Amino acid sequence: xxxxxxxxxxxxxxxxxxxxxxxxxxxxxxxxxxxxxxxxxxxxxxxxxxxxxxxxxxxxxxxxxxxxxxxxxxxxxxxxxxxxxxxxxxxxxxxxxxxxxxxxxxxxxxxxxxxxxxxxxxxxxxxxxxxxxxxxxxxxxxxxxxxxxxxxxxxxxxxxxxxxxxxxxxxxxxxxxxxxxxxxxxxxxxxxxxxxx
Amino acid sequence: xxxxxxxxxxxxxxxxxxxxxxxxxxxxxxxxxxxxxxxxxxxxxxxxxxxxxxxxxxxxxxxxxxxxxxxxxxxxxxxxxxxxxxxxxxxxxxxxxxxxxxxxxxxxxxxxxxxxxxxxxxxxxxxxxxxxxxxxxxxxxxxxxxxxxxxxxxxxxxxxxxxxxxxxxxxxxxxxxxxxxxxxxxxxxxxxxxxxx
Numbered sequence: 001x002x003x004x005x006x007x008x009x010x011x012x013x014x015x016x017x018x019x020x021x022x023x024x025x026x027x028x029x030x031x032x033x034x035x036x037x038x039x040x041x042x043x044x045x046x047x048x049x050x051x052x053x054x055x056x057x058x059x060x061x062x063x064x065x066x067x068x069x070x071x072x073x074x075x076x077x078x079x080x081x082x083x084x085x086x087x088x089x090x091x092x093x094x095x096x097x098x099x100x101x102x103x104x105x106x107x108x109x110x111x112x113x114x115x116x117x118x119x120x121x122x123x124x125x126x127x128x129x130x131x132x133x134x135x136x137x138x139x140x141x142x143x144x145x146x147x148x149x150x151x152x153x154x155x156x157x158x159x160x161x162x163x164x165x166x167x168x169x170x171x172x173x174x175x176x177x178x179x180x181x182x183x184x185x186x187x188x189x190x191x192x193x194x195x196x197x
Numbered sequence: 198x199x200x201x202x203x204x205x206x207x208x209x210x211x212x213x214x215x216x217x218x219x220x221x222x223x224x225x226x227x228x229x230x231x232x233x234x235x236x237x238x239x240x241x242x243x244x245x246x247x248x249x250x251x252x253x254x255x256x257x258x259x260x261x262x263x264x265x266x267x268x269x270x271x272x273x274x275x276x277x278x279x280x281x282x283x284x285x286x287x288x289x290x291x292x293x294x295x296x297x298x299x300x301x302x303x304x305x306x307x308x309x310x311x312x313x314x315x316x317x318x319x320x321x322x323x324x325x326x327x328x329x330x331x332x333x334x335x336x337x338x339x340x341x342x343x344x345x346x347x348x349x350x351x352x353x354x355x356x357x358x359x360x361x362x363x364x365x366x367x368x369x370x371x372x373x374x375x376x377x378x379x380x381x382x383x384x385x386x387x388x389x390x391x392x393x394x
Contacts (some may be wrong), residue, residue, distance in 0.1 A: 078384050092341045119316045141353050142387030145378045148353070152345040156338050185382045189275050190339030 009047045012038040016054040017100070020107040025051070025114060055114065057103060059121050063128050065093055070132045079138050083129070083150035086176055090154070091171035094161075098170075103183040124152040153177045198315040206244045212298070213251040217304040222248070222311060252301060252311065256318050260325050262290055267329045276335050280326070281346035281375055287351070288368035291358075294369075299359040323348040349376045 005011075015036035015111045019028040030051055034044040048054055073082045094101055096167045108114040129147035138146065157177035184190055212233035216225040227248055231241040245251055250366075266286045270279045278281055305311040326344035335343065354374035358367045381387055 079387065080381050080384050091317060107334065116313060116317050117318050120313050123316050138211050139387055139390035141357060141374055141377050144379050145349065145352050145374065146387075148349040148383045149346065149378065149382060152342065156341050156345070160338060175340055176325065180338050182345065182382050184277050184343045185379050187275050190276065190336055190343075193336035 005039060008037070008039055008043055010043055012039065012047055013057075015055050016051060017103045017107065020055075021103055025107055025111045036044060047180055052114070052117065055107065056117060056121065059157050062093065062124055066090060067128050067132050067145075070129060073136075074137045077117075079133055079136075079142060079146040080149070082133075082136070083146055083153075084175075086129075087150065087154060087157075087174045088171055091169065091174055094158075094170050098162070101158075105159070105162045115197065122155060125154075149181060153181055202236060202240060205234070205236055205240055208238065209241055209244055210251050210254075213248060214300045214304065215239075217252075222304055222308045225341055249314065251309070252304065253318065256321075259287075259290065260322055261289060263322055264325050264329050268332075269325060272333045272347075276330055276333075276339060276343040276388060277346070278352075279330075279333070280343055281372075282349065284351060284354075284371045284375065285368055288366065288371055291355075291367050295359070298355075302356070302359045319348050319352060346378060350378055 012033060016033045019032055019036060028051065030044045030048075031094070033051065033054075034041045039043075047055070066086060070082060070086045073085055077085070108118050124180070126144075126147045129150055130138045130144045133143035133147055153174060157174035158170065160177070161168070161173040164173075180191060213225070213230045216229055216233060220229075225248065227241045227245075228238045230251075231238045234241075245254070263283060263329070267279060267283045270282055274282070284313075305315050310377065323344045326347055327341045330340035330344055350371060354371035355367065357374070358365070358370040361370075378387060391394060
């Protein structure tokens with residue numbers, strides 16, 4: 001029981017995602033996840049408080065990464081450029097995890113409670129970025145508007161990245177979404193839709 | 198019991214808001230709301246499914262108003278201008294209700310569950326606007342980005358409107374927020390913060 005289990009946490013996370021996708025989040029139990037991972041239910045609860053935590057354990061690290069990256073950019077950089085640069089760095093956080101991100105997104109979209117939890121996560125990220133921008137001397141409402149714009153770009157770009165079969169990077173979709181947001185707010189004609197891109 | 202009670206619904210809503218503000222949402226019961234309104238608990242439940250519904254009963258009408266207004270704007274109008282025009286109309290929906298909106302906002306901010314419900318409401322509004330824009334022929338990702346930008350402007354402008362003691366209109370704050378979003382996304386210096394405006 002107390003023995004060391006190699007990469008138990010990663011095995012549990014993968015087993016959980018596989019089962020959520022196969023059977024649905026609601027229909028999956030902690031015992032089933034443990035069994036699929038070849039571990040005990042007790043081991044599951046040593047690593048995760050509940051089955052939802054498997055899907056949101058990365059949230060605090062992501063928020064810290066966003067805030068630390070933005071904080072490190074010189075204050076002389078314009079807010080929107082600082083956000084663009086932050087998104088470029090955040091993309092590197094995910095590039096290796098396309099399959100995982102795609103699987104996770106499918107599970108979240110299929111469940112109302114999880115979609116709400118994801119909204120709360122994104123709203124917290126926007127609030128943290130707005131606070132960081134205010135700390136850089138950006139006044140309100142510019143700080144909140146820039147932060148919200150950044151999270152909108154992140155959300156839209158991320159969804160397009162996981163929704164594609166090709167090998168374009170998250171950074172590509174984040175740049176595309178930011179450019180498109182700038183186009184539409186400037187009152188220029190939006191770019192025509194390209195297949196799945 | 199079954200007798201006609203003049204404006205029971207409005208009296209219940211006002212009593213509920215007053216109690217949520219005085220005692221907190223969690224600490225208020227349907228029986229207390231009914232008592233404050235001089236009505237019975239049974240009358241409360243004839244009008245509202247639960248005490249949360251008092252705060253969100255306007256959501257479907259607001260979504261319909263947003264969508265109908267946007268739909269009525271000629272397709273030749275640029276997406277961001279159509280959203281700006283929609284926000285102007287939506288402002289008229291609220292101008293007479295500053296006190297109610299202010300009270301409601303304070304109650305929502307004080308409660309995690311209500312804040313989450315409000316996020317879900319705003320996300321639904323954005324999704325409805327994006328679908329309407331797609332129906333106008335706006336491609337993705339422009340449709341979602343424009344809709345999300347519009348809801349961000351609505352949220353930020355609305356919060357600034359309820360947060361002020363002065364008599365500036367919601368339309369003023371929505372215009373200000375949209376102008377500021379356009380400024381920051383264009384990479385121009387944000388406007389300095391003006392006191393409470």
